[in-house]
Amino acid sequence: xxxxxxxxxxxxxxxxxxxxxxxGCVFTINSEIIAESRNSVNATHNPxxxxxxxxxxxxIAHCKNNHIDYKMYFKNVTVYVTVEPCIMCAAxxxxxxxxxxxxxxxxxxxxxxxxxxxxxxxxxxxxxTGNLMANEAMALLKQFYKGTNPNAPEPKTKxxxx
Amino acid sequence: xxxxxxPRLKRPKMSETVxxxxxxxxxxxxxxxxxxGDEFHSSIPLLQxxxxxxxDLKQLSKIIVILNEKIQLKEMQHLKRARKxxxxxxxxxxxxxxxxxxxxxxxxxxxxxxxxKDAFEFFKITEVPLLAPKLKRQHEEFSKIWSCNFHPxxxxxxxxxxxxxxxxxxxxxxxxxxMTFEIARFYLSQMNSSLEMTDIILRDTNATVIVxxxxxxxxxVAFDNRQYHPVQHSAMLAIDNVAKTQxxxxxxxxxxVKDVSLRGIExxxxxxxxxxxxxxxxxxxxxxxxxxxxxxxxxxxxxxxLCTGYYxxxxxxxxxxxxxxxxxxxxxxxxxxxxxxxxxxxxxxxKLQCVSSLNHHFEVxxxxx
Numbered sequence: 001x002x003x004x005x006x007x008x009x010x011x012x013x014x015x016x017x018x019x020x021x022x023x024g025c026v027f028t029i030n031s032e033i034i035a036e037s038r039n040s041v042n043a044t045h046n047p048x049x050x051x052x053x054x055x056x057x058x059x060i061a062h063c064k065n066n067h068i069d070y071k072m073y074f075k076n077v078t079v080y081v082t083v084e085p086c087i088m089c090a091a092x093x094x095x096x097x098x099x100x101x102x103x104x105x106x107x108x109x110x111x112x113x114x115x116x117x118x119x120x121x122x123x124x125x126x127x128x129t130g131n132l133m134a135n136e137a138m139a140l141l142k143q144f145y146k147g148t149n150p151n152a153p154e155p156k157t158k159x160x161x162x
Numbered sequence: 163x164x165x166x167x168x169p170r171l172k173r174p175k176m177s178e179t180v181x182x183x184x185x186x187x188x189x190x191x192x193x194x195x196x197x198x199g200d201e202f203h204s205s206i207p208l209l210q211x212x213x214x215x216x217x218d219l220k221q222l223s224k225i226i227v228i229l230n231e232k233i234q235l236k237e238m239q240h241l242k243r244a245r246k247x248x249x250x251x252x253x254x255x256x257x258x259x260x261x262x263x264x265x266x267x268x269x270x271x272x273x274x275x276x277x278x279k280d281a282f283e284f285f286k287i288t289e290v291p292l293l294a295p296k297l298k299r300q301h302e303e304f305s306k307i308w309s310c311n312f313h314p315x316x317x318x319x320x321x322x323x324x325x326x327x328x329x330x331x332x333x334x335x336x337x338x339x340x341m342t343f344e345i346a347r348f349y350l351s352q353m354n355s356s357l358e359m360t361d362i363i364l365r366d367t368n369a370t371v372i373v374x375x376x377x378x379x380x381x382x383v384a385f386d387n388r389q390y391h392p393v394q395h396s397a398m399l400a401i402d403n404v405a406k407t408q409x410x411x412x413x414x415x416x417x418x419v420k421d422v423s424l425r426g427i428e429x430x431x432x433x434x435x436x437x438x439x440x441x442x443x444x445x446x447x448x449x450x451x452x453x454x455x456x457x458x459x460x461x462x463x464x465x466x467x468l469c470t471g472y473y474x475x476x477x478x479x480x481x482x483x484x485x486x487x488x489x490x491x492x493x494x495x496x497x498x499x500x501x502x503x504x505x506x507x508x509x510x511x512x513k514l515q516c517v518s519s520l521n522h523h524f525e526v527x528x529x530x531x
Binding site: 043053060086091 | 398402405408409468482483486487489492514519
């Protein structure tokens with residue numbers, strides 16, 4: 001478990017070096033990694049390219065190439081992600097009926113549990129556990145938010161009153 | 163016996179032809195309505211409080227000054243402290259006595275504000291509005307219960323009314339909504355040559371049109387691919403198509419279009435839509451990198467950024483994933499035609515646009531039918 005989260009944290013650091021929000025993610029089946037990724041929002045100019053969505057894409061491509069029914073395949077997937085999945089990713093993972101999601105630190109800006117508990121309106125809910133190496137995950141986020149987002153427009157500064 | 167009229171059903175007639183349906187969406191004069199938070203609709207949530215009936219009206223202002231200092235009502239700035247001879251003391255749960263009664267509040271005063279122990283003739287437990295009124299109508303309603311402070315907001319009044327969009331705005335919103343159905347028709351009729359409205363409506367599918375209102379131009383469109391890829395709902399595809407007009411994009415969906423500004427629309431579909439909607443403009447504003455903006459000394463508004471400022475039109479109310487995707491994309495307004503009772507996140511299952519702790523909020527409009 002810890003090893004998978006360590007790998008996810010490595011991916012998150014990689015995101016940080018690439019000036020992306022440092023979130024990393026690993027998908028496993030039977031304790032084997034089947035997909036891994038990190039945020040790529042700035043590189044793609046697509047704000048939905050979170051680590052989890054990138055991993056989903058990898059799995060879908062794998063299933064397509066090997067003629068596997070992805071619906072069955074996802075049911076055995078355990079997700080390790082350094083930060084609690086956002087509302088969008090939580091919904092996507094719930095739609096796919098993944099088995100379990102284990103995250104590092106909570107996401108108090110966008111969290112699919114913390115900000116809006118999506119389990120309230122889904123029939124299927126995966127097991128959700130947090131707080132695995134949360135400090136490490138949080139430290140990376142803090143480092144990122146000290147810097148600036150290279151793609152975001154400059155904040156509008158208020159005109160000084162004369 | 164008088165004849166009972168059936169209420170007009172707010173769903174499309176299944177027997178309608180696709181042409182009729184799209185024509186109706188485009189040509190109807192009915193204005194749209196915003197999908198607002200519960201605080202605009204539901205009955206007033208109430209809070210139980212103690213009030214005291216003042217003995218001497220001449221002492222009222224003095225009593226209020228003392229109360230405002232000793233028992234501050236931080237969360238209840240909207241409530242006036244007095245209503246005629248009754249003064250709002252505090253919510254009942256401020257007083258930690260086992261039995262909530264008029265006696266316990268007298269004891270509370272004696273302990274905490276002895277100077278007011280003889281100020282009141284009697285006490286009452288009463289209920290007051292928990293929230294501030296936002297509309298004139300609410301203010302009138304709330305005032306019957308307790309006097310409230312109220313700051314009328316012209317924009318909100320208009321947003322809650324029946325004439326929010328001017329005629330020309332309504333025409334363009336309806337046209338773009340018609341386009342979402344035209345897109346669904348374009349793709350679905352390739353599989354089914356005798357396509358009927360039911361084939362579009364009953365299918366778990368969606369179509370999205372994203373418009374830049376500053377240039378009145380369609381930036382990106384998308385049709386659902388969820389059958390083959392569970393994340394490729396039309397809104398998620400459309401967000402990626404917008405990214406393609408900004409030198410980005412993650413999904414390999416569009417053909418190689420040389421003109422970056424037109425990369426948000428698949429080429430065959432673009433040809434079809436241009437023919438169907440000859441007066442509509444297509445293409446994004448030119449994307450400039452941050453460096454390019456700096457070099458040409460232009461402000462940030464000189465280049466599009468994600469879906470900032472864009473209007474998003476969807477055939478069906480988007481699900482939680484897509485709605486949050488549109489929050490991440492910073493869409494300015496979202497319009498949908500059909501309700502999504504099972505999965506919809508902008509009215510049906512939840513109202514994501516009303517989650518106040520999120521960093522971005524868009525307005526949501528519906529009632530096209």
